[in-house]
């Protein structure tokens with residue numbers, strides 16, 4: 126057998142591909158190569174070199190070109206990626222594709238690692254003095270007056286500055302400056318005197334530097350977790366090592382980046398999906414070369430090379446945004462832990478509301494718990510009260526007690542947050558005469574009524590439809606919006622409190638990249654305001670004058686059949702409540718519900734998240750659900766229900782007959798129809814993870830061979846977070 130290179134190609138096939146080495150040069154493991162693939166070419170990563178081929182000489186093609194003299198992915202990343210593809214049952218090529226920024230997946234030379242730095246020319250200065258430029262161009266000139274700025278810094282300072290750069294560079298008003306690293310970074314800001322719990326947490330993690338240990342830093346919002354991260358990153362830098370800080374959303378990034386830069390006095394790389402591709406690739410490469418020491422990023426930043434790794438931190442570790450929900454379905458927190466072990470560095474998970482998974486790991490002695498119980502920035506924890514909505518006269522879903530409290534708060538000159546996790550005006554448009562309601566034909570799910578757009582929108586498939594003026598079934602004009610979304614609450618609160626500004630913050634009002642920051646930035650003057658918003662408001666950004674949080678419409682979470690719904694609801698309530706009283710003034714939280722006696726709410730309010738989580742864990746243990754049991758979900762969809770049924774029943778029949786597994790299904794998915802496709806699933810559970818993988822691994826390879834697989838789309842999800 127000839128010796129070949131075994132290569133991961135970015136295709137959703139559960140296999141590596143053998144190629145003969147290129148005539149022109151050797152390729153080592155971790156290098157990228159260009160290969161012929163079908164009628165095209167593809168860029169792949171060498172996973173194994175000089176191994177005997179699986180197939181005969183005749184079928185083998187030759188690598189066209191070796192793109193990297195030195196491996197782009199180091200041994201640790203290669204090992205971790207191999208592990209990840211195996212664990213999450215992903216196509217190996219897709220795992221590698223996730224790890225590399227888009228630009229590095231192309232057949233091109235690596236971009237320079239230095240990002241452009243822009244500065245004013247003499248002509249630029251005169252133009253500014255003469256006032257000859259307007260709008261975006263003028264804003265850019267003005268910003269550069271303070272000194273040269275890198276693209277990353279410009280991103281923070283301005284929105285949408287790229288067209289202006291092009292115009293001004295062509296006009297000779299600005300030019301690229303020679304890179305002067307760290308010239309723009311001010312020295313570290315004076316550090317706070319840490320309190321004793323912070324000291325203890327820092328000491329525990331520092332003691333574990335240079336070996337693997339997982340920690341769970343459990344502390345309410347405002348308890349000083351970020352200060353702990355900052356101190357630990359400082360110490361990591363002092364040892365000449367690199368730190369990776371993961372955050373769940375970019376919404377949290379700008380504020381944290383600023384805090385890191387001010388404090389550490391070194392460049393901080395940022396990696397998230399809203400970044401321009403060039404910047405993303407450069408940041409990745411600067412971490413790989415060791416030129417940069419700190420990276421802050423969202424999910425995919427968990428794949429950043431860390432040749433001088435010192436510390437990995439996962440903030441808000443409970444957040445579901447860490448789980449990728451399509452393609453390669455990895456979990457960034459779990460990947461971070463695997464990397465910590467491979468790199469022999471501590472991994473610090475932080476949260477005010479730890480996931481049940483992490484709490485179970487603490488219980489089992491696998492993670493060490495660190496607690497921050499006091500709250501330096503607040504006088505006292507917010508008081509939480511339940512408002513019983515039963516038998517109340519509601520005004521657009523708002524109870525008199527709630528409206529009263531809102532009125533009192535703004536009258537005192539303070540700010541209010543009304544939290545409702547639903548966009549739009551109303552989740553249902555109902556005919557009062559015959560009971561018809563507007564439904565998405567592609568999902569068989571109610572359409573959300575959006576008043577400002579005058580549209581019905583499906584939140585599952587984005588279908589848009591005009592709002593009918595009469596009922597299509599009975600012709601009645603009595604079409605009534607049912608239930609409340611943020612848009613309706615905004616309208617109701619504006620009508621009720623005409624003298625107070627009402628600010629809505631949800632995906633619609635924050636479409637633009639920095640709109641969220643801007644909207645909240647406008648509140649800096651602390652004027653009395655009513656904020657209405659979704660989950661987006663649950664975190665980030667300190668609002669020191671926000672003293673009342675009103676939570677409405679959480680009952681869906683109490684009644685859901687999803688076994689994780691209780692955990693999510695508890696986390697959400699605590700996170701949202703944490704927004705109140707970050708001020709010196711005491712905060713208050715109102716929770717409006719039709720189920721005031723629900724045991725979860727009772728425990729949560731009377732005894733707090735830790736106790737509620739403990740009770741939820743007991744239930745999970747009794748029922749053998751995660752984290753005590755392990756799950757793999759096979760999802761399937763097709764235009765024809767029969768195709769779904771055929772595939773799932775063949776898949777089910779292909780499972781070995783063993784008593785280590787429990788099998789649920791085949792059954793329809795929770796949404797049996799979505800975007801016009803029939804959906805079904807098969808859930809496989811086991812109390813032992815190894816048993817589960819031992820069966821599912823060969824089975825997943827077999828699934829691709831089933832004749833019925835060609836008529837459906839299917840995917841496997843290991844440790845699914847929504848069933």
Ligand code: ADP
Nearest residue numbers: 317318319320346347348349350351352501502
């Ligand atoms: P968390 O990340 O847990 O929400 P932060 O680290 O952001 O908490 O701290 C909340 C606020 O308290 C911040 O304004 C921070 O500067 C301040 N803070 C944190 N630790 C201390 C301390 N030891 N002394 C005084 N203020 C502190």
Ligand code: ZN
Nearest residue numbers: 556559596599
């Ligand atoms: Zn009707």
Ligand code: ZN
Nearest residue numbers: 565568583586
């Ligand atoms: Zn739909």
